[in-house]
Amino acid sequence: MGKSNEEPTMTRLEDLRLLRELKEMLLEYVTTIFTPTHPAAHGFALLVCRHAGAPSRGRAGRSEEFIVIRAIVYLSADKSVWKVVAESSRAQFGILPALQEFSKDLEREMGRMSDRGGGKRKEKRWEKSGLFGEEDGEKWRDEV
Structure with missing residues (x-):
């Protein structure tokens, strides 16, 4: 019997484990990047x-859902006050691609941080003119 040329499919449990591990990694990235500007x-x-x-024309008017990943910082101990510190640069139509895209955004920011050295970094904030990222004018902006 010959082997199939198809890639092996992940089981639902493997898929959930991958998502959990990716979320843990992203949370570690967020903590590394934003703790210096939010020490409290x-x-x-x-x-x-x-x-x-x-709504899409090809699916009898049904609308597609898209996913955006946001990182927040809690500003109060009871977690009732928080603010968004980062958002994925591109919306995706699946959770895994959305998490992967956000990891790229955070890795780019870590690269910029390491290029600047260990000095105190300026606060960064997202500046948006469109929903889907840099093509629509989204970019990081330094705040003093």
């Missing part, structure tokens, strides 16, 4: 945000 923070979290897209 009460922790960080990732939000997986689903948004309805425009």
